Amino acid sequence: LIGRYVAGDSIVYRMDPRGKLLATILFILFVFLANNPISYIIVTIFSLAAVAATKLKPKIFWDGVKPLIWLILFTSFLQLFFTVGGTVYWRWTIFALSSYGITNAIFIFIRFTVIILISTVMTVTTKPLEIADAIEWLLKPLKLIRIPVDKIALVMSIALRFVPTLFDETFKIMNAQRSRGADFNNGGLVTRAKAITPLLVPLFINSLETAIDLSTAMESRGYRGDKGRTKFRVLKWSNVDFINLFYFVLLLGLLLVFRTH
Amino acid sequence: KVELRDLVLLGIIVAMKIILSRFTVGTIIVHVSLGFIGSVMLGYLFGPVWGSIGGGISDLVSSALFGNQGGFFLGFTLSAMIGPFIYGLVFYQKPVKIWRIILATLLVTVVVNIGLNTLWVHLLYGMDFRVVLIQRIPKEAITPWLEMIISYFVLNAISRVKIKR
Amino acid sequence: MSIKFKNVSYIYSPETPMAKKGLDNVSFELKDGSFNAIIGHTGSGKSTLMQHFNALIKPATGKIEIAGTTITPETTNKNLKDLRRHVSLVFQFPETQLFENTVLDDIAFGPKNFGYDNEKALESARYWLKKVGLSEEIGKRSPFELSGGQMRRVAIAGVMAYEPDILCLDEPAAGLDPEARKQMMALFSDYQKDGHTVILVTHNMDDVAKYADNVLVMEQGKLIKQDTPTEIFKNRKWLQEHHLEEPKASLFAAKLTNYKFTKMPLNINSLVKEIEDNLK
Amino acid sequence: MANDNIIKIKNVSFFYPESDAPAIDNISFNVKRGSWTSIIGHNGSGKSTIIRLINGLLVPDESGSPLIEVDGIKLTDDTVWEVRNRVGIVFQNPDNQFVGATVADDVAFGLENRGIPHSEMVKIVPEAIKAVGMSEYANSEPANLSGGQKQRVAIAGILAIKPKIIVLDEATSMLDPEGRNQILSIVQDMKDKYDLTVISITHDIDEANMADQVLVMNDGKLITQGSTKTVFSQVSLLKSIGLDVPFFEQIKEKLQQDAIKLPDNLDSEKELINYLCQLNSKM
Numbered sequence: 001l002i003g004r005y006v007a008g009d010s011i012v013y014r015m016d017p018r019g020k021l022l023a024t025i026l027f028i029l030f031v032f033l034a035n036n037p038i039s040y041i042i043v044t045i046f047s048l049a050a051v052a053a054t055k056l057k058p059k060i061f062w063d064g065v066k067p068l069i070w071l072i073l074f075t076s077f078l079q080l081f082f083t084v085g086g087t088v089y090w091r092w093t094i095f096a097l098s099s100y101g102i103t104n105a106i107f108i109f110i111r112f113t114v115i116i117l118i119s120t121v122m123t124v125t126t127k128p129l130e131i132a133d134a135i136e137w138l139l140k141p142l143k144l145i146r147i148p149v150d151k152i153a154l155v156m157s158i159a160l161r162f163v164p165t166l167f168d169e170t171f172k173i174m175n176a177q178r179s180r181g182a183d184f185n186n187g188g189l190v191t192r193a194k195a196i197t198p199l200l201v202p203l204f205i206n207s208l209e210t211a212i213d214l215s216t217a218m219e220s221r222g223y224r225g226d227k228g229r230t231k232f233r234v235l236k237w238s239n240v241d242f243i244n245l246f247y248f249v250l251l252l253g254l255l256l257v258f259r260t261h
Numbered sequence: 262k263v264e265l266r267d268l269v270l271l272g273i274i275v276a277m278k279i280i281l282s283r284f285t286v287g288t289i290i291v292h293v294s295l296g297f298i299g300s301v302m303l304g305y306l307f308g309p310v311w312g313s314i315g316g317g318i319s320d321l322v323s324s325a326l327f328g329n330q331g332g333f334f335l336g337f338t339l340s341a342m343i344g345p346f347i348y349g350l351v352f353y354q355k356p357v358k359i360w361r362i363i364l365a366t367l368l369v370t371v372v373v374n375i376g377l378n379t380l381w382v383h384l385l386y387g388m389d390f391r392v393v394l395i396q397r398i399p400k401e402a403i404t405p406w407l408e409m410i411i412s413y414f415v416l417n418a419i420s421r422v423k424i425k426r
Numbered sequence: 427m428s429i430k431f432k433n434v435s436y437i438y439s440p441e442t443p444m445a446k447k448g449l450d451n452v453s454f455e456l457k458d459g460s461f462n463a464i465i466g467h468t469g470s471g472k473s474t475l476m477q478h479f480n481a482l483i484k485p486a487t488g489k490i491e492i493a494g495t496t497i498t499p500e501t502t503n504k505n506l507k508d509l510r511r512h513v514s515l516v517f518q519f520p521e522t523q524l525f526e527n528t529v530l531d532d533i534a535f536g537p538k539n540f541g542y543d544n545e546k547a548l549e550s551a552r553y554w555l556k557k558v559g560l561s562e563e564i565g566k567r568s569p570f571e572l573s574g575g576q577m578r579r580v581a582i583a584g585v586m587a588y589e590p591d592i593l594c595l596d597e598p599a600a601g602l603d604p605e606a607r608k609q610m611m612a613l614f615s616d617y618q619k620d621g622h623t624v625i626l627v628t629h630n631m632d633d634v635a636k637y638a639d640n641v642l643v644m645e646q647g648k649l650i651k652q653d654t655p656t657e658i659f660k661n662r663k664w665l666q667e668h669h670l671e672e673p674k675a676s677l678f679a680a681k682l683t684n685y686k687f688t689k690m691p692l693n694i695n696s697l698v699k700e701i702e703d704n705l706k
Numbered sequence: 707m708a709n710d711n712i713i714k715i716k717n718v719s720f721f722y723p724e725s726d727a728p729a730i731d732n733i734s735f736n737v738k739r740g741s742w743t744s745i746i747g748h749n750g751s752g753k754s755t756i757i758r759l760i761n762g763l764l765v766p767d768e769s770g771s772p773l774i775e776v777d778g779i780k781l782t783d784d785t786v787w788e789v790r791n792r793v794g795i796v797f798q799n800p801d802n803q804f805v806g807a808t809v810a811d812d813v814a815f816g817l818e819n820r821g822i823p824h825s826e827m828v829k830i831v832p833e834a835i836k837a838v839g840m841s842e843y844a845n846s847e848p849a850n851l852s853g854g855q856k857q858r859v860a861i862a863g864i865l866a867i868k869p870k871i872i873v874l875d876e877a878t879s880m881l882d883p884e885g886r887n888q889i890l891s892i893v894q895d896m897k898d899k900y901d902l903t904v905i906s907i908t909h910d911i912d913e914a915n916m917a918d919q920v921l922v923m924n925d926g927k928l929i930t931q932g933s934t935k936t937v938f939s940q941v942s943l944l945k946s947i948g949l950d951v952p953f954f955e956q957i958k959e960k961l962q963q964d965a966i967k968l969p970d971n972l973d974s975e976k977e978l979i980n981y982l983c984q985l986n987s988k989m
Contacts, residue, residue, distance in 0.1 A: 003326040024333050028385070064328065075388060075396065082389040104387075111386045115334075123328035129807045131325035151268055152314060157807065158272025159279065159322045164849035165801050166276050169522075175482045176523040179515040180584060181539025184286075185503055192286050193410040197418045198535070200298065201525035204419050205570060207277060211270035213802035218265065220761055220795050221805070221863065222787065222819035232814035232827050421527065422570060468852055468882045575749050601879045603748040603909045605948030629882045671883055674953045681979045684986050694953070698960045704986055705966065 004064075004123040010055035011240055012121065017130035018137050019241035023248050024122045030248070031111055033255040037103075040110050042254050046247075047114040050121050064120035065113060076109040132156050133235060150226035162210070166203070173202045271311060274302055275319045282323065286411070293404045293411075297344070300369070301412050302419065304348025312345035312353070336381035343373050357416045362409050370405040429456040429479075429592070429623070434488035436474055436647075448474040449485070450647040456625070456640065461618045463634040463655075464627045465670065466644030472596075472627045473518075475644065479594050479625065480513040481506050493591055511540040514590035518597045521577035524584075529572070530555065530565040533584045540588045547587075554583040559609055575606050582610070586617065593617060594625040599633075611637060635659065635673040635692035643670070660690055712870060712903050713737035716773040718766045720755055729755045731926040732770060737919070739870075742897065742904040744914040747923030748948045753907045756923075757873050761793045762786035777870050791820070794864030796877035796889075800856035804848045809840060809859050812848075816867040834866040835859075838892055854885025861892060865900075872896070874906040878913060890916065911950040922949070935973045954978045 012020070027047075034043050051061055065072075079101070086099035122131070136153040143149050174184065177198045184195050278299020285292045299319065303312040320341035324333055351365035379393045436449040449471050456462050464472045477483040478490060481497045490497040493512035514536075517523070526532035533551035534542075542550065555565050558579040564572065569580055582598065595614065599607040615637050618624040628634060634641060634655055641658045643651040645668060651658065659665070659676055672680075675697040676690050685704045691697035713736065720730040730752050737743050745753045758764040759774060762781055766772040774781040776789045794816075797803045806812030813834050817827050835844050838858040848856060857877055864872055872893065878886040890913060897904050908914055920937040922930045924947045930937055934952075938944070941951050941959050951959075954975040958968055972978045 004328055021333065025335075028334055032384075032387075075386075075392065078392045078395065079388055082392050108386050108388055115385070116328075119324075119328045119333060122333070123325070128322070128325040132322065135321050135325070152318060154268055155272040155275060155315065156318050156322055158269055158805075159275040159318060160325070161805070161807055161848070162273050162276040163279055163322070163326065164847070166273070167280050168849075170280055172517060173523055175477065176515070176517050176520065178482060179480060179510055179517075180523070180536040181507060181510055181588075182535075183507070183539070189287065189291065189407060190410060192288075193407065194414055196286065196295070196298070196411055197414050198523075198525045200415055201418045201422065202522055203277060204302075205422060205524075206522055207270065207273045208422075210802050211266055211273055213797065213799055214273075214805065215266040215269045216758075216763060217795075217797055217803035218269070218805055218815075220763060220790060220793075221816045222790055222867070223265070223815075224787070224819065228821045229818050230821050230824060230827070232811060232818055232824065232831065234824060418525070421568075467884065573750050601876075603948055604911075604950035605748065669884070678953065678957065678975070678979075681975075682982055682986070684983050694956055694960065698957060698964070701957075701961065701982065702964060702966065 003128050004120070005127050006056060006060055006124045008054065008056055008125065010053060010125075012050070012054045012125045014238070014240055015125075015244050016235055016237050016241045017126050017134040018235060019237070019244050020122055020126055021131060021134040021138065023244055024118055026248055027118050027251070028115055030252055030255055031115060033252075033259055034107075034111075036258070036260045039255050039259045040107055042251070042258060043114055044110060046251050047117045047121075051117055054121055054125055056124065060124055061117055061120055064124075065116050068112070068116065072109060072112045075112070076105040079108050080105045128160055130235075132160055133233065137235070154226075158214070166207070169206055170199070170203060173199055173206075267307075267311075271303075271307060271315050272318075274299065274306065275315050275322065278303065278315075278319045279323045279326070287407060291403050291407060293407050295411075297369075297408055298411065298415055300341075300344040301348050301352070301365075301415060303345035304350075304365075305352040305416060305419070307345075307349065308353035309346045309349030312349035313342040316345035317342040334381065334385055336377070336384065340373050340377045340381065343377065344369050347372065352416065357413075357420050359413065362412050362416065366405045366409045366412060370401055370408075375401050428458055429493075430489075430491040431455075431478075432489045432491075434478065434485045434490060436478070436483060437486050438474075440486065447647045448483075449478070451488075452647075452649045453488075454642060454649055454652050456623065459618065459621055459623055460640050461615070461638050462623070462625045462640045462642065463638035464625065464642045464644060465629070465631070465634060467669065470644040471647040472644050474647070475642075476515060476594050476596055476625070476627055479592065480510045480515055482515065507540065511588060512590055513592040514585050514588070514594065516582060516585050516593070516595045516598055518600060519578075520581035520585070520598070521574060523581055524569040524577060527568065528566055529560075529569050529580050532569050532580060533565075533587050536584055537588045542588070550587045551583070554587045555580075557586070558583045558613060575602055578602065578606075579610075582613075590622070592623045592625065594627070596627040597629065598626070599630070629671070631659075631671045631673045632675075632693070635675070643668070655692060656690065659692060710739050711736040712739040712777050713760065713905075714773065714775040715756075715760070717770040718756075718759060718772040718774060719770060720759060720764060720766050728767075728926050730759065730766070733926075733928050735921060735928060735931060737871075737903060737905065739903055740897075740901050741918040742906070742916055743919045743921065744917035745905065745907045745921045745923060746909060746911075746914050746949060748909065751923040752926040753923050754875055755926075757795060757875050757905070757907065760873075761790050761795065791867065792870040793873060794867065794869040794871070795873040795875055796857060796860045796864065798876040798879055800853040800860070800880060801848065803860055804856055808845050808847055809835060809851070809862075810844045812859055813862045813866050816863055820867065830866050834862040837865055837896070838862045852885065854881050854888055857881065857885065857889050858892060861889070861896070865896060868900075869902070871903045871905065874904070874908070874913075876907055876909075878908065878910060886910070886913075909949070911952050915952050922947075 031043055034040050080097060081095040081101060083098060083101040083104040088096055088098045090097040139149045139152060182195060182198050278296055281299050282294050282296025284295045286295060287293055300316055303315040307315060317338050320338045347368050348365050351361050375397060379397060382388060382393045383390045431452055431454050434449055434452045438446045438448050464475060466472050474483065478485060479492060481501055484497060484501050485499055487499060493509060495509040524532050526535060530548060530551045533554060534547040537547035537550050560576060560579055569577055599610045602610060611633055614624050638655055641653060641655055642649055659672060665672055673692050675693050679687055679691050679697055687700050691700050716734045718730060718733050719728050721728050747753050759766055760776065777792050779785050779788055781789050804812055805815050810831055813831050814827050817830060835841055838861050840858055840862065878889050893904060896902055906913055914920060915934055917934060920934055921928055922937060930940060938951050938955050941955055944951050958978060962968060972981055
């Protein structure tokens with residue numbers, strides 16, 4: 001309905017969301033380390049292996065890359081002319097086409113693609129709810145510096161809960177205003193900017209009412225803050241998660257060995 | 262008591278920001294994602310502190326739902342926090358004035374959209390800073406003006422809504 | 427200039443695993459100036475059907491002729507204003523669509539969009555404010571200060587204020603108390619008698635029996651029956667097979683096992699009269 | 707037992723801060739343990755306010771020394787959570803009371819708030835979901851449920867905390883007839899099974915007719931109360947404040963207007979039908 005999660009069954013699906021989130025964040029940081037052809041090949045192999053481990057159709061990943069492909073190509077192309085070094089094939093004022101430029105453009109293309117692939121692996125194999133649980137867990141250390149993590153978690157779960165509901169509401173209000181002759185697609189810029197109000201005010205009022213109703217319902221169901229609360233949903237580490245983390249330690253090791261120092 | 266209601270409202274406004282960011286307004290040449298309205302509302306309603314927390318949560322939740330362009334890179338989360346922070350500093354508990362709208366929008370454009378976001382892309386993908394700037398500047402030269410107009414209508418509309426009950 | 431649906435189908439989320447037929451080869455014709463009811467279960471396609479009337483949803487296949495416009499799968503979102511001026515929709519719980527500073531401005535929003543000048547739009551707004559049973563004083567207030575029932579009236583006035591030829595309503599009286607419900611239904615009935623076409627999506631069979639002269643029954647995206655209320659409610663077995671409710675009067679009549687009814691009573695007055703005839 | 711009133715309300719009034727007229731105007735009534743009470747009245751008559759006073763979401767005016775007692779506990783700041791343990795409310799809007807991300811999560815919400823250990827929750831939650839016939843939806847998200855199903859989940863969430871009183875605050879008004887009937891039959895079953903006390907706030911006359919006791923509200927005042935028979939036979943009073951009366955009462959009224967004599971003791975649709983059938987066979 002909303003979101004990128006695709007139902008499936010493979011080792012990646014069975015992993016704990018915390019392990020997957022941690023791995024995704026680490027991977028993005030590790031990619032910073034890649035700086036020569038061998039290290040970029042390692043990174044590419046690792047991310048393709050992760051894609052393969054999901055046992056999902058390649059199309060799902062292609063759908064993740066597709067909307068950005070022109071941006072990636074265009075950016076890589078521009079990059080061609082901004083790197084100077086190695087053999088220079090062509091030069092005009094500040095622009096130059098050099099061998100460094102070409103490798104650099106290819107590196108950027110790879111970075112873009114692997115980062116998108118890895119985050120796609122995360123979002124298609126993990127329910128948003130599980131990702132939110134994992135984020136909450138990652139934020140926990142912030143409690144030490146007195147950041148209200150439990151409140152942040154509450155806000156996060158309510159946001160996640162209400163995205164689909166508000167999405168339907170948005171379309172309903174849009175259609176109601178269209179029926180009354182509102183036009184969201186025509187007219188000058190100011191007219192279009194103004195056309196936001198008939199959509200936004202009802203959404204806002206609706207949000208206020210929902211907040212009142214929901215907080216009333218929560219209180220009458222005994223909610224009194226996070227103190228003394230237990231949790232129904234629990235996450236469990238298992239062997240696959242250790243394998244998963246080991247896999248990323250291996251990646252780190254290989255990158256450290258093979259990158260140019 | 263009031264606190265719970267405010268937290269719930271914060272969650273719902275964050276959800277609204279995520280939905281708004283899926284819509285754009287404008288013509289083919291100039292268009293702007295409506296997500297910024299969410300940041301304006303967060304700042305206006307909750308101030309710089311809770312507004313920026315809401316902004317950060319909106320980035321995390323929308324990453325959880327859709328995966329983001331930048332993957333799970335905390336730089337963009339920080340960007341998502343600074344926007345509502347600036348709007349919060351300028352708008353929170355103050356009357357809606359045109360100069361405030363111009364000031365806040367320009368600040369967000371320069372600091373977040375041009376400054377931080379260019380920096381993140383530079384860091385994340387290893388691209389030349391100038392390349393990223395060249396791509397961004399044309400868009401960032403036009404959209405703030407459209408955002409100002411929209412912010413004006415939106416802030417006027419929500420500031421006159423009195424919460425009943 | 428009747429309303430014609432020819433083999434209209436609609437598919438939700440096409441080309442995905444969740445694809446679902448919203449409408450399945452629906453064809454029918456509605457007469458001008460008639461009062462039509464669309465009944466069926468939640469999820470039967472009633473609301474999907476309704477949104478086709480003013481092209482908020484376009485058919486996947488088939489053709490719709492309505493108010494001088496032809497809607498086909500190729501119809502684009504441009505130039506639909508004229509259609510929507512003549513055919514208007516009131517969604518369930520329409521009070522959620524209010525947004526203006528004052529009640530009067532909100533009612534005038536539609537008329538202004540459809541080309542009324544300011545003066546005329548406000549004049550029409552004042553007229554319909556009164557028609558829906560609200561006082562002039564309320565016109566100056568913020569719609570968000572009103573009670574739920576009053577907000578509902580304002581929202582409905584906002585659609586009637588440009589007098590669409592065809593008025594489609596999705597459960598307009600849901601959640602209202604009985605008195606308000608009666609007034610609301612009487613308003614639509616009067617509107618039809620003034621020469622407009624009314625299309626009512628509802629679960630309330632008493633309203634169907636009382637007001638409609640034509641009933642469409644939807645089930646799983648298909649139109650399974652179109653007839654007068656008398657004919658529809660005559661066949662108790664068929665209704666039960668399709669899990670449809672009956673008007674209170676005919677339900678009551680059915681329990682009077684040793685009574686003979688010349689005609690199935692659909693409202694309380696004819697029920698009482700039939701009982702008295704039996705007792706004579 | 708003399709003290710068999712599970713709820714006692716005495717001299718309770720309430721003003722909303724910004725309004726000048728009281729939302730609740732000096733109300734007193736009792737609710738018997740294990741009974742079904744309906745509160746009827748048009749929109750804005752104060753029905754929902756009463757419920758919010760009973761579980762301490764609102765606090766009554768000091769003047770007139772009000773008393774609210776639930777299951778023998780006098781409602782004060784200190785006892786409000788104890789009272790809430792005993793009262794479960796199903797609210798009007800199905801979407802706006804669904805807190806959890808899935809059905810099971812939502813049902814667990816009340817248990818989590820009370821610090822129930824995980825090992826117990828995993829037993830209680832499926833049971834409660836099963837009781838409302840939602841087992842196959844245990845992991846569904848609210849966006850994929852109908853309004854009626856969401857309200858069933860709300861009931862499951864209440865059953866999980868084993869309350870003494872279940873309140874339907876216009877809980878069926880946004881549902882279609884099918885959803886409404888399901889909710890009412892579930893509540894009726896649960897009431898019998900767990901000896902619950904039910905309070906239903908409604909303007910659906912058939913729902914009100916399920917009650918042992920009916921309270922009629924108008925402009926914050928309790929204008930009449932009693933059995934369904936005593937209340938619904940006051941046809942003209944109810945009509946004057948814009949309320950419906952059960953269909954069989956309407957038929958009775960019309961038959962009597964047409965000079966057909968009916969005995970006084972026809973208190974239900976069934977009795978009226980039986981009488982009318984007899985009447986016809988005699989002739």
